[in-house]
Amino acid sequence: MNKWEILWNHREMILGGFKSTLVLFGVSAIAAFLLSSLIVLAIRTGRAPFGRVVRGVVDGMRMLPFLIYAYLLYYGLPSLGIRFDAWTAGFIALITYHAAYFAEILRGTWATLSTGQAEAARAHGFTTFMMYRRIILPQLVLRAAPVLGNQVIICLKDTAFLSIITVRELTAAASAVQSQYFIPFEAFIVAIGLYWLTSMLIEALVARLGFAAERKGLGYKLAAVRR
């Protein structure tokens, strides 16, 4: 039996791992984005000291490797009496870590928006939250689409670190299959291929957002031409 056949016979292990990766990544990316939207709103509209503290935390997260943060949550917290199982620690790590990155991206993008439009929104009777949801946030997403897309791909790759804290996702599955059945190339090639496909999909989505942005004159390419 050739190695590819062996792999095919045990495909449920790999596919099961892939499904776990997708769930981890999908849920975390969306939750992180939502959390980050709130963080940025809090930073921009909250009281100054609070905003500074939040910014400090965000900056701190961005100087930490993801794995050591996951270690902190999974191996470190039990010393303080807080015990998470691997999956929960994984989700919390992914969501809070990437929320910090998304928040920094959104905050930086907001700083480039002209202040007039927020004023116009308030002058027309929008509450702060409504203004953020309908006027500011859509523009932040359109303008920062490529950078946000990059960050989403990083989130996908970070799920692989969770194999080190015993989460059974795609890399853990590929590793298990290859060591059991001696098919390292085949198993890892498929795993890498699946990561690659997923990130292509993300880039395709980002490209579509880019088209929408171009159409409205918000793309970075058009910025130089805008009147």
Next chain:
Amino acid sequence: MDTSSPPFAVEVRNVSKSFAGIEVLREVCLNVAHGQTVSVLGPSGSGKSTLLRCINWLEEPDSGEILIAGVRIGVRADGKTHMPDRELARMRARIGMVFQSFNLWPHLSVIENVTEAPIHVLGMAEDEAIGRAEKLLEKVGIGEKRDAYPYVLSGGQKQRVGIARALAMNPEVILFDEPTSALDPELVGEVLAAMRALAEEGMTMVVVTHEMAFAREVSDEIVFIDQGCVVERQAPEAFFDRPQTARARQFLSRYT
């Protein structure tokens, strides 16, 4: 108009405001009756824009009161509690504003700019909002641009969208903050024409402007502000032909 409505659409009572230690407004008073068009004139830095922005509480005065149709804005009736975001938003929904830099929302098309606030602030049904928006855009003369995005429009077109957007909220008064100052000269006329039509229909307007001919022909009253104080308050012909103060004369000499 019911007889119990208050006499003034906008009342500004003894409003003062400082920025970084510099007094920009000093005990300014202003009353705008319903249906009136008041033009606020004055040299740069005189505090005209700040006054306008205090009326819809985009700037918060240090002291004084501002009433919109008899109701205080920014601070509750007790004089002490600041209005929360939601109440303030509700009051602002009754005041329209047109900005010097247009401030259109770039991610929305022209018609979406005009329907956005009616739908999401007033809770208007989408079809109704679109129908009204189309009429307003026709009225200001850019009906055919309804699906365009702001970035393709000229300054004059953008400003007319801004006017339609303010009108779409059916405001009781519209504030104009130097609406033509950012426009190339040949585009100024189309915007002033739209504003003139509004004044003739009886819209209550407070206009900060440098367009003297417009102020003279369209206003019911001229308020001249210099260094934060109201220096003169007169009917247009009286102000332009027979200014009573030296500062007004000095100001007008630049425009004749």
Next chain:
Amino acid sequence: MDQAALHTLLLGAWTTAWISAVAVAGGVPLGLALALLREARIPVVGHIIVLYVSLGRATPLVTLVLFIFVGAPLLGIPLDRYTAAIVTLLLNTAAFNAEVWRAAIRSFPHEQVEAARAAGMTRVLIFRRIMLPQIWITSLPGLVNEMTFLIKASPAIGVIGIVDLTRVTNRISAITYEPLPPILVAAALYMVAIGTLVRLQRLLDARAQRLAM
């Protein structure tokens, strides 16, 4: 945390530091080579490079290091774990650096090249004396940014048995039964290293902007 534990931790930090440094030292020039090859528009090579960069940016480091460490011997290439780790980090960072260099090359003002050609310079000379000194400056912020990502991803090498700054915390807590202190110290060390690089990046950014004027 006692002396012995601290000493072990610092050894782990050193491991991370030297492996990262070697990977960067190789990955920066490799990235430049890839970018230049791509701009040279050689038919097949160009496509291969695009594929490599795309794969390199999409593959998690954990998966890649396992793949290389386990797979290389089967191809007849004996690889000890340190070499495997360096090769993995190098290949990964080169893919990202290729894009940084490419952006700098693309945005390089063509007029300068024309002037140099008019003065009789060969392509190699133009690149060496005119282009490289300048794209080096404009690329630095992006390259330093990528270095911070390299350090943040480096804990992946623990999975093939290298006792780096992250994995060393497992070692220490296996002896002391107190996992939190070494993790916190390791986290602090990472933050100091990355924080320094971020500050450096901002300085370089300002310098690059001035050049662009």
